[in-house]
Amino acid sequence: KQEVTQIPAALSVPEGENLVLNCSFTDSAIYNLQWFRQDPGKGLTSLLLIQSSQREQTSGRLNASLDKSSGRSTLYIAASQPGDSATYLCAVPNYGGSQGNLIFGKGTKLSVKP
Amino acid sequence: DAGVTQSPTHLIKTRGQQVTLRCSPKSGHDTVSWYQQALGQGPQFIFQYYEEEERQRGNFPDRFSGHQFPNYSSELNVNALLLGDSALYLCASSLDRTYEQYFGPGTRLTVT
Secondary structure, X not given: OOOEEEEOOEEXXXXXXXXXXXXXXXXXXXXXXXXXEEOOOOOEEEEEEEEOOOOEEEEOOEEEEEEOOOOEEEEEEOOOOXXXXXXXXXXXXXXXXXXXXXXXXXXXXXXXXX | OOOOEEEOOEEEEOOOOXXXXXXXXXXXXXXXXXXXXOOOOOOXXXXXXXXXXXXXXXXXXXXXXXXXXXOOOEEEEEOOOOHHHOEEEEEEEEOOOOOOOEEOOOEEEEEO
């Protein structure tokens, strides 16, 4: 059974720092991995989707990497800003499930202090 | 281009009641998935609808049911509400056979 874990559960950093969020999964047979952002009480915003054949994806100050063999992904945020404060979730498709059946971690709550 | 929309935004119900939540997918999308997110947890997959049929279901009881209409919009129904059903209910849409999910803002359900 696929399980997704995110460490740390919470992170507080001063503005301007570069930071790394971690995501691990138990079954390496994944089609892709997605990173989402969630503001308090709101829906999810897709940040990056990495296909299983890729090792990295970049969007602006965000860079996500994927190492299937070790069951790990990282989300790197450069030059963090207070507006980056949110919960970051990673998700993988449920093996054998339809494309919409995602398994999520519990998220990392990020706070960027001015 | 309107993204995924959900209604209502918030809802308060009493134990034992029934509730219906609604979702309109992003323009051009034909597949709708529903998730339940309890406080402090990641979303959990409830079920997915495509071509007006339930295509896959997560580990949720039969009290949770759904429907998809010809215009691809969808409803989530929950019967005999329990306190534990209190959560943020998220709808996500996608194009069939693609993986990228677009989520709506969610409906916050509180059961008292």
